[in-house]
Amino acid sequence: MERILFGDNQFFGVNHMSEEKARAQSIKFQDIEAIIHVLDAAYDEGITGFMCTTHERIGDICDHVRNNRGRYQNFQFYPCMPYAYKYANAVTNYGMIGALKRFLPEDGAIGAVLKGGMSVAKKDPQGLGELLIDAEMKMFDGLRTPVIFLQNVVTDLLLGLGFHEAFCIFADHVKNRYNAEAGFITMNLPKLLDVLDALAIENPIVCTNINKIGFRMCGGIAAYEKVIATRRFRPIAMSVFASGAIPAKEALEYVCKQTNIRSIVFGASSRGNIRQTKQLIDQLTRPS
């Protein structure tokens, strides 16, 4: 896994501190060329991993990379699924089963059974889960996806419900079908690690908020520091700047001094920012 991953929040109007900034970014990046321009800058600075949602516009990026394989020889996608809003609205509008029907392929056996309105004799979330994963992965066909992540809203929902078997279903399927490692994004790191341990998911890849002010680090910053120092897992730090609340150098010093943190994901909108952030991380990362 790369030390630095490039994130995509800035491309899709996600900013945890300001609606105005989020909108300005949405406007800036409504043209796919503008996104590719920034991705190229990151790639040319040596950042080859792109951690992205399965937002439909990512499909255009995938097409671009597929069509220019020579340019992007080392480019790797780290998909994060699902893009939750489309499901959330569908669940409210059509109920759980109705929502599933809408997202399942027409031709699958389970889809056909559900769509036919027959009772589902065999309760098979595994089959359903696999179909949903495959639907989300379609856009990455033929591209390199070494790690596939479960988005925090789903990870944390399953964690809260106690539907822990789903983590195994996810990990097994991305391994068997995509030869990829499973990654889990969470806002509840200590809780999730306990569960992954109990499931014997070894040395898991977990992406979570890690920042100096403890922003959205559920369980508290001290608990995070402790598990990072003592537990066997591969942490990826996100939200390291807490949406801009912490100055860059201070933010990265905090993360880099925790040497067990494997990777840092960050988003930026200009080459200058990307270069500066990468240089800082490189400087602050002690050779191991």
Added chain:
Amino acid sequence: MIRVALIGLGKMGISHHAIINTHPDAELVAVCDSAAYVLDVLRKYTGVRCYADFLALLDQEKPDALFIATPSRFHGEMVKAALDRNMHVFCEKPFSLDPAEGKTLVSIAEQKRLVTQVGYHYRFVASFQEMKRLLAAGVLGQIHHIRSEVYGSVVLRPQGSTWRTRREEGGGCLYDYASHAVDLVNYLVGAPDAVGGSVLNKLFSRDVEDEVYSTFYYGNGMTAQVAANWSDDSYRKITAKVTVWGTKGRITGDRQELQIYLCDAGNPSYGLNKGWNVRYTTELTKDVWFYLRGEEYSAQIDHFLQCIKINGWGENISPFASAARTDDVLAMILRDSGTARARAHAPDTAKLASGGTQGLLRRIFSRR
């Protein structure tokens, strides 16, 4: 341990389920839904006890507290059944589609001193809580106007029939979106004495409105305007924004930040300077024990459980009583929009509208 049960496993219900399940003071003993498949999967993979009949759940499990996250038309019956059994109740919004029924439920709960809450989660967003604190402290001087807006992209094309498309079941932008805008006004400055100029317009929906606008009037001269539109594709998710104008400045707030402008002098006791002050969610928001979709969803559930723990039936910040006042205002908007529309469609007005400027010009020139 507070023994909790939950009815309704839609989007809000499932989210409540996960949050309650992780709370250190709560034990989720059983859930109820009408979808057998969902219940079967939950039973098999999480071990929670499942019911299809909510009365059977209440009588067999005898929980201390009940969460109700069903479509709104079921609220009254379910809340009553729980209160009759002396259970504390958390109910999703809007509280009751029939304001008279809502008031009855308020009085039953108050007589029994039960903790009640309605899921107006914006009351638990740190920036709106801070806004309320600053307004109560008078940092804006005399407040004269408030604008409360809620936008999102729920209905973007004509849809098939679901409970959301039927007002009698609690569907429509008024109950779903405008209720938040109205409740925020009520939370920040209290409920209005009258409403006017209310508009309920359809854009894509056949039977319910997709946008709502209304002006609120207060006895002291203050006014407010609410705007809600659930058919705005430019919003990724539901977005609420409130601006308050006072004689000493203004505050604009949303989930992310507060922008505070003070005219004459700052307010050092609240850390506010003359001119612009910005407070971000990163500094305002308190940690929660478990995060799912936003701190406020966890915070509201924690607040309900803490009120039960301390026997604080009168301490709740979003109780049935305040939600019933919000229901009242929604009913006022509904009535007002009917009379406004009737005026617009009256024959004379229609002629004026279509004759437009030409008619006006003719009248002016004919005076010469």
